[in-house]
Amino acid sequence: MIVRDLNECEQTERKVVSPDGKWQSVRMLLKGDNMGYSFHITTIFAGQECQFHYQNHFESVFCMEGEGEIESREDGKVYPIKPGTLYNLNEHDRHTLRAFSELKLACVFNPPVTGQEVHNAEGAYELLD
Known part of the structure; x- marks a missing residue:
């Protein structure tokens, strides 16, 4: 069983801030946890x-x-995001995310990330071992 506390994770290398300062991500579950996804x-x-x-x-x-x-960015459709909204990028969708107020999001990635990824020039995470 793996049990982690968000506040504790925020005080470790699991907290990653984007180089441009637009977002931060606390990676609570990573590839090394062997769950098949990251959270x-x-x-x-x-x-x-x-x-x-x-x-x-x-x-x-x-x-x-x-x-x-x-x-x-595939078809120009815009969808509102508010508490309770779930969106799924099931086709490697190119997309633009806009935060009108601070967005707090729970995210699952498959395959899992290793922990220190930031977006490349295309807005993607590289596959790292």
């Missing part, structure tokens, strides 16, 4: 717009706090 609590700071394209991962995201929107 993160991610904060997108108010007023930020992020371009992502997870070419190597699938992601499910559940909004716990805040308001924003996600825009598909």
Whole structure:
């Protein structure tokens, strides 16, 4: 059994802040935990717009706090995000995430990340061993 506390994880290397300061991610479950996925609590700071394209991962995201929107860069559709919204990037979707207020998101990645990934120029995480 693996039990971790968010507040404790925030005080370790499991907390990763983006180089551009737009988001932070606390990676509570990682590849090394051998669960087959990783689990993160991610904060997108108010007023930020992020371009992502997870070419190597699938992601499910559940909004716990805040308001924003996600825009598909494939077809231009825009979906509101508020507490209780779940969105799933099941086709390696290119997307833009906008935070109108601070977004607190629970995220699951498959395959799991190792822990220190940040987005590359394409907005993706590289596959790391």
